[in-house]
Amino acid sequence: MAILLSDNEFITVQKLIFREVGIDLQSSKKLLVQSRLLKRLLHYGFDNYLDYIRLVQINVTERIEMINLITTNETYFFREIDHFEYLQKEIIPKHPFKTKFRFWSAAASVGAEAYSVAMLLDKTMARSDWEIVGTDINTDVIKKARIGLYPEKWADKIPIELKKEYCLRGRGRHEGQFLMDRALVENMDFRVGNLMKYNGEVGRFDVIWLRNVLIYFDDDTKQMVVDNVLRNLKVGGYFFISLTENLNMLNTANLESVATSVYRKIK
Numbered sequence: 001m002a003i004l005l006s007d008n009e010f011i012t013v014q015k016l017i018f019r020e021v022g023i024d025l026q027s028s029k030k031l032l033v034q035s036r037l038l039k040r041l042l043h044y045g046f047d048n049y050l051d052y053i054r055l056v057q058i059n060v061t062e063r064i065e066m067i068n069l070i071t072t073n074e075t076y077f078f079r080e081i082d083h084f085e086y087l088q089k090e091i092i093p094k095h096p097f098k099t100k101f102r103f104w105s106a107a108a109s110v111g112a113e114a115y116s117v118a119m120l121l122d123k124t125m126a127r128s129d130w131e132i133v134g135t136d137i138n139t140d141v142i143k144k145a146r147i148g149l150y151p152e153k154w155a156d157k158i159p160i161e162l163k164k165e166y167c168l169r170g171r172g173r174h175e176g177q178f179l180m181d182r183a184l185v186e187n188m189d190f191r192v193g194n195l196m197k198y199n200g201e202v203g204r205f206d207v208i209w210l211r212n213v214l215i216y217f218d219d220d221t222k223q224m225v226v227d228n229v230l231r232n233l234k235v236g237g238y239f240f241i242s243l244t245e246n247l248n249m250l251n252t253a254n255l256e257s258v259a260t261s262v263y264r265k266i267k
């Protein structure tokens with residue numbers, strides 16, 4: 001017999017996810033949540049969602065598992081190519097020589113965004129002159145980002161000369177995959193971070209990308225997340241959101257718009 005997530009149980013999950021992650025799970029997502037959590041019920045041998053929900057309420061480790069299952073981590077290399085062009089043409093050439101360029105991929109997922117930028121930076125700067133931090137709330141994607149191993153198909157979007165230089169084709173048990181050059185990884189720090197709070201430990205950045213995550217938040221949460229993240233941006237630094245997102249309903253008095261979905265911190 002199928003195990004069903006009741007409306008009340010779904011509301012409890014909605015509240016929990018909203019409180020912990022900020023994600024505003026719409027009612028239309030109920031079946032998706034039911035199916036994503038089912039394997040955890042089966043793992044514990046539960047025959048109903050209530051027992052599982054009680055467990056996540058008291059067990060931090062299982063709460064992290066649940067968050068990992070509920071977040072959407074879709075990403076790919078060189079996503080929204082306009083942003084890479086802007087970075088390459090307008091930002092990197094103007095960066096003061098010999099000053100470390102610090103970049104934050106603030107919803108990094110498995111790292112495709114961070115490694116795409118890393119390849120560009122490494123092409124144009126000395127290796128000692130740049131540094132990338134990638135954070136995400138999902139502990140599974142951060143583990144994958146640290147490894148930097150991707151299905152070969154993902155390399156299709158990487159410009160050919162960068163692919164040749166930085167992507168190592170897998171052999172043997174890694175056939176069909178590619179590994180990011182270890183030299184890049186040394187300049188990168190992937191760590192778990194929640195956008196719902198100020199992440200002071202990662203320091204201040206010249207450029208912050210917060211792309212394809214704001215869509216999951218309501219306006220109040222968006223404001224809080226953007227305010228948190230902007231505390232890590234240097235004055236004069238650049239802030240990118242996705243081309244499909246906007247800051248329309250937010251108070252962004254400390255930003256000026258410099259291109260579509262690109263902002264500069266002015267105070």
Ligand SMILES: C[S@@+](CC[C@H](N)C(=O)[O-])C[C@H]1O[C@@H](n2cnc3c(N)ncnc32)[C@H](O)[C@@H]1O
Nearest residue numbers: 021071073074075107109137138194195211212
């Ligand atoms: C759709 S992916 C976007 C990845 C990448 N920025 C891109 O544009 O391709 C959104 C990521 O945001 C993360 N996320 C969602 N809520 C978060 C939160 N409160 N704190 C940190 N990361 C969060 C998810 O785990 C997911 O990996």
